[in-house]
Every structure is written in C-alpha cells, then in structure tokens.
Amino acid sequence: QSVLTQPPSASGTPGQRVTISCSRSSSNIGSNYVYWYQQLPGTAPKLLIYRNNQRPSGVPDRFSGSKSGTSASLAISGLRSEDEADYYCAAWDDSLSGRVVFGGGTKLTVL
Amino acid sequence: QVQLVESGGGVVQPGGSLRLSCAASGFTFSSYGMHWVRQTPGKGLDWVAFIRYDGSNKYYADSVKGRFSISRDNSKNTLYLQMNSLRAEDTAVYYCAKGYSDYDLPYFDYWGQGTLVTVSS
Numbered sequence: 001q002s003v004l005t006q007p008p009s010a011s012g013t014p015g016q017r018v019t020i021s022c023s024r025s026s027s028n029i030g031s032n033y034v035y036w037y038q039q040l041p042g043t044a045p046k047l048l049i050y051r052n053n054q055r056p057s058g059v060p061d062r063f064s065g066s067k068s069g070t071s072a073s074l075a076i077s078g079l080r081s082e083d084e085a086d087y088y089c090a091a092w093d094d095s096l097s098g099r100v101v102f103g104g105g106t107k108l109t110v111l
Numbered sequence: 112q113v114q115l116v117e118s119g120g121g122v123v124q125p126g127g128s129l130r131l132s133c134a135a136s137g138f139t140f141s142s143y144g145m146h147w148v149r150q151t152p153g154k155g156l157d158w159v160a161f162i163r164y165d166g167s168n169k170y171y172a173d174s175v176k177g178r179f180s181i182s183r184d185n186s187k188n189t190l191y192l193q194m195n196s197l198r199a200e201d202t203a204v205y206y207c208a209k210g211y212s213d214y215d216l217p218y219f220d221y222w223g224q225g226t227l228v229t230v231s232s
Contacts (some may be wrong), residue, residue, distance in 0.1 A: 006176070035217045044206055044222035045156065050215060088156050090217040098170050100146070100217045108181040 120226030133207030
C-alpha cells in the first residue's frame with residue numbers, strides 16, 4: 001500500500017472541472033512538496049505540477065495544484081477529451097535513507 | 112533536444128541478472144542527477160533508484176536495496192542499472208528519467224521510452 005493515496009478513478013464531462021486528491025499516510029512525508037504527473041496511454045509520464053502548485057513552462061493553466069494539511073489536490077478545469085489519462089502524485093519520503101514515493105494513480109475518464 | 116534511450120531489457124529467469132543502460136544526449140549529463148522508475152504493465156509507477164550528478168550519493172527503493180545497483184559513466188553520458196537476484200515482481204517497463212534538481216528529487220523533467228524486463232522461467 002502506497003504512502004500516498006489516490007482514488008483509483010475519476011470522471012467528468014467536457015468543460016467540467018475535476019479534482020484528484022492525494023493523501024499522505026506517513027508523517028515521514030510531512031510537509032514535503034507534492035508533484036503531479038500525467039501519463040497518456042502508451043507514453044512516458046509528463047510533469048504537470050511541481051512543488052505543490054507550480055506549473056512548468058508549457059503546461060496549460062487549466063491544470064493547477066494545491067496542498068492543505070496532509071492532502072494535496074490536482075484540479076483540471078475546462079476538461080478536454082485529451083485529458084483522459086492516468087495521473088500520479090509523488091513526493092519525497094524522509095524515512096530511513098530517503099526515497100521517492102508515488103501514489104497509486106488515478107485514471108481520469110472524460111465522458 | 113534531450114534524449115534518453117534505454118536498452119538492455121529482455122527475458123531473464125528468476126535469480127538471474129541483467130544490466131540496463133540509458134544513453135543520454137541533448138544536455139550536460141554530468142550536471143544532473145538521474146533516476147530509474149519502473150512500471151508493471153497496466154499498473155502504477157514505482158521509483159527504483161537515484162544517483163547524484165557525480166555519483167557521490169545514491170538512493171534505492173526498499174524493494175530493490177541490496178539487489179540493484181545504479182551507476183553512471185559521465186564520460187560516456189550513460190546511466191546504468193545492474194539488477195541481480197531478479198524476481199517475478201521485478202517484471203516491468205524500466206524508464207530512466209532526468210532529475211531537475213537535487214533539491215526537487217521527485218521532479219523528473221525528461222523520460223526515456225522505457226525498456227521491458229520480464230522475469231520468468
């Protein structure tokens with residue numbers, strides 16, 4: 001079981017706003033930053049959000065990230081069919097010698 | 112442009128060994144930390160290991176510690192993953208990924224296309 005918990009699925013209709021949550025179950029992650037990745041079918045993951053709410057250049061502002069307490073969220077506004085993908089959160093875990101941890105992933109379906 | 116090309120995947124028996132390579136181009140390889148991340152077909156992402164730009168620091172997932180070894184040759188712009196004592200649960204597509212910064216270790220800004228490792232008798 002991952003120390004970052006995501007819902008396995010989410011869905012929305014074109015134009016809607018959807019959010020995907022990422023809950024931390026380990027105090028070793030504490031206040032560490034959360035990162036979000038999008039993986040389209042058959043491709044490698046792509047970074048969408050870093051340091052909780054920062055967008056790399058080239059990522060549309062339809063994608064936004066937030067953090068509150070032990071949870072983080074990815075919001076996608078103006079949903080498009082091309083947003084149908086798997087989404088993963090990630091963070092650094094300070095336990096023992098340190099490691100990167102991923103959430104289990106959320107499959108987003110655009111209805 | 113940044114390119115990461117993995118090679119070395121294949122079918123190996125349980126208990127066997129395999130070495131993956133990742134040839135990097137389009138950036139100053141010797142200035143960046145590098146990662147291996149794997150993904151079991153149809154499943155989620157699983158971080159494997161990280162090596163600092165100069166090889167001075169390495170981190171491993173608990174599931175591979177003592178069996179896998181990450182290394183790099185900055186003169187050849189190549190990252191490696193030596194995998195020993197392989198198990199069925201190591202079956203996955205293995206991606207190499209470029210790290211953005213040592214202060215943002217979960218920040219992977221470029222990924223390779225992946226190489227498939229299948230552990231089966």
